[in-house]
Amino acid sequence: MKTVYTCFCTDVIHDGHINIINHAKEYGRVVVGCLSDREMIRCTKFPTTSEEERVALYRSLDGVDEVVMQNDMLYDDVISTIHPDYVIHGDNWKEGSEKSVREHVKKLLDEYGGQIIDVPYTYNENVRKVDQKLKEKLSMSEYRRKRLRQLIEMTPIVKVMEAHSGITGLIVEKTVVEEDNGRLDQFDAMWVSSLCDSTEKGKPDIELVDMTSRQRTIADIMEVTTKPIILDGDTGGLTEHFVYNVRTLERMGVSAVIIEDKTGLKKNSLFGTEVVQTQETIENFCEKIAAGKKAQLSDDFMIIARIESLILEKGMEDALERAFAFVKAGADGIMIHSRKKDPAEIFEFCDLFRKQDPKTPIVVVPTSYNQVTEDELAAHGVNIVIYANQLLRAAFPAMQKTAELILRSHRALEADSQLMPFGDIIRLIDEL
Ligand code: SPV
Ligand code: MG
Secondary structure: OOEEEEEEOOOOOOHHHHHHHHHHHOOOEEEEEEEOHHHHHHOOOOOOOOHHHHHHHHHOOOOOOEEEEEOOOOOHHHHHHHOOOEEEEEHHHHOHHHHHHHHHHHHHHHOOOOEEEEEOOOOOHHHHHHHHHHHHHHHOHHHHHHHHHHHHHHOOOEEEEEOOOHHHHHHHHHOEEEOOOOOEEEOOEEEEOHHHHHHHOOOOOOOOOOHHHHHHHHHHHHHHOOOOEEEEOOOOOOHHHHHHHHHHHHHHOOOEEEEEOEEOOOOOHHHHHHOOOEEOOHHHHHHHHHHHHHHOOOOOOEEEEEEOOOOOOOOHHHHHHHHHHHHHOOOOEEEEOOOOOOOHHHHHHHHHHHHHOOOOOEEEOOOOOOOOOHHHHHHOOOOEEEEOOHHHHHHHHHHHHHHHHHHHHOOOHHHHHHOOOHHHHHHOOOOO
């Protein structure tokens, strides 16, 4: 009896999956692989059910003889243990981001004479509806909100990119790359930065753009995306206001707010000690955290305390004292910020913090120490890395250059070669 293997990475079974099983049955014993959570995330398919639930679902299908876990998106683990005679898949993997996966599987099978069977991809109204429903489910506030906590458990480091509009949200949502080793990767979540949200509106980063406006930016992003959102909540404002904002944010489906331990007129941290900035007392900031935690209704929402001691040159001991106090007051995570050109003080903080607290998530923003890699950060116990402003900083010089070129040329022709073709921009956004 031959063995036919197929990998499923879905929470819902539709006509396409049934079609694959029916084809597979004709060739032999059908083994279905359940792609692990960790790999599903990297392939842009965030699971809405657990691995156990998916395994049970696949087991219940007519025609399936065995279900196994697949822990590698490139199939190395399952092919080396099962040695299937055939790997069967929808022919959509011949194109797009999964093409490299198919090529890798083919190489593995060629080594012992295994074969790929490409089944014409089923795309009908039922499949379209199921896909749409899944997408909608992921964008619902209760699913989106808890996704950050799930990601912290599922992946060694959660990769967060800034978004400050619908279109930048779409870039974070949809950008997928194929790495040199053939694996796919993508961002896990979005950061709604006070710097970018303010700069986009031509305003300084001094808590001038009010919470109603910040919520409008979040709503714009949420309308077209499904990934979780972390809000840069600046100082959190008055505690009496913060508690209302916590309720609003969690109701919207925001996963976390990060508030920084400053008081008075807040300026951007990257100014450091060049401008007057006052750190809040430990006692007052703990009260704000505790009030926020008391106000929130769901278990999913996270209030993360951001420590500015290293930015304001108050020393490592002060940073650590604050970190432990903020966690005790109820903070769900700690963000430690630095504007040094290398990550030494961040590593030192993380190592010392982790000695006493192995679990509380650590968040970092490597804007100035940008040589650091995600693997290095994860090795020091960091759970979330935020790329806080790079999309905005990439767009601004491109726009400025184009404005200058048109002004200088007294026409638009000279700028055209640097621009996205008109046909592409009008087709960029999917209509419902
Ligand atoms: C932001 O992105 O607005 C931040 C991070 O708060 S930083 O600009 O580095 O202070
Ligand atoms: Mg900010």
